[in-house]
Amino acid sequence: MQLELRHLLAIRRIAEAGSLGMAARRLGISQPALSAQLRRIERVVGGELFLRGPRGMEPTQLGQFVLAKARRVLDEMDSLGAEARGLVPGGPLRLGCTLLVLVDELLDRTDTVMVGQELSVDVGFSVTTLVRALTAGQYEAILYGEVNDHRVALPDTSDARTVVPCEPFCVRLSAGHPLASRDTVDLADLADEQWLAQAEDDDGGPEALIAACAQAGFTPRSRHRTTDRKIGHELVAAGRAVALTQPTAGAAPGTVLRPLAGTPITGRIRLAWNRATVTPAQANLLHRAAALSYLALLDTNPFHREWWDAHPGLHPGVD
Incomplete structure (x- = not known):
């Protein structure tokens, strides 16, 4: 096997994410597939590229060398399209x-x-x-x-x-939720709820929710994930989930938006x-x-x- 750009990208994504799971999601492949791909790459270069450390997947000395080369090649390829387009103004x-x-x-x-x-x-x-x-x-x-x-x-x-x-994130609740009548909602009062997972999982949102919930004394549970706003609103309206939401979000039938006390997110x-x-x-x-x-x-x-x-x-x- 010869190394290809997709292999270099995989190495860079693992280094950036610090975990195979997160890197796999950002690459749009399964974690087992990425793990198998990494093993094939390591056979080509002749050694381990990453070891699991206290901060997640950390590059070995060989990994640091390969990663530096990979970044250089990928940056050159990335700039090719942008610079070529810059030659055609207007x-x-x-x-x-x-x-x-x-x-x-x-x-x-x-x-x-x-x-x-x-x-x-x-x-x-x-x-x-x-x-x-x-x-x-x-x-x-x-x-x-x-x-x-x-x-x-x-x-x-x-x-x-x-x-x-x-901007302070708020929470979308079912209109029939016991907390819907409050002016503000304490995050700790949502400890038993199922959270609607965010569509954008690489903007820091999931990590921010986990950290804020940990500060409030619990770990959030997520069962549903959708990129369709209408479906997400319907899940919340049915009382099957609560959702973290921008404060400028509009109304949706059967739901209410309430600010979180202390603006934790x-x-x-x-x-x-x-x-x-x-x-x-x-x-x-x-x-x-x-x-x-x-x-x-x-x-x-x-x-x-x-x-x-x-x-x-x-x-x-x-x-």
Whole structure:
């Protein structure tokens, strides 16, 4: 067997994730398949690349050598598409987004703010996939979320700007839930609930929920996972799950949104773009469109408007 780009990518993903399970999810394959692939790669290079340590899968000395080479090759391949596209100015801008609440509003805002600029918007579920597409030149810009202290690693060829520095996540409950009548909900009171797993599992959200629940004295249980908002809302309405939600999320039949006491989980919205294909003026317009899209949703839930007005230092700068 000869090493291929997919093998180098697998090595890099394992190193980034620190676990085979997380790396497999980000690569879109099963953990047993990734484990078997790693063993084949190790046979080719002649030794173990990773050992399980206190911080997860850690590269051996050989692994560090191979990983450095893999990153160099992958970075060169990633820049090829972006640099080639940069030689053809004036084309349409392609924006990739995670499933943020503001995306629906963004479609209208970009038409208004970026008059005359051809723009396409794609929605995905993985921040990792969006970053790789940005690096490879498949998108000129991406809009994504980060939760709590999580920071998305961006390519050196990109610039980034924060759209919303902080928003307090809330919880969606069935309208018939015993806690639905409260103004705020303590996370500890949700210890016995089933949580709807988040579609975006590489934005720091799952880790933030686990950490916050641990602080509240329990481990969250997740039974359901869906990327379809309607199905997720139906599961919550039926009382089969509760869900962590952005505070600008809209109403759904049979459900209510309630803020979490003490704001244990917060989100951040970021815009990143390829310097070779997006001008500073275009980046400013994209940022303005995203910021206006978010501001248009502030009155969706009165509790969030109240929180927002009490934190003026977090407001995006929009002329």
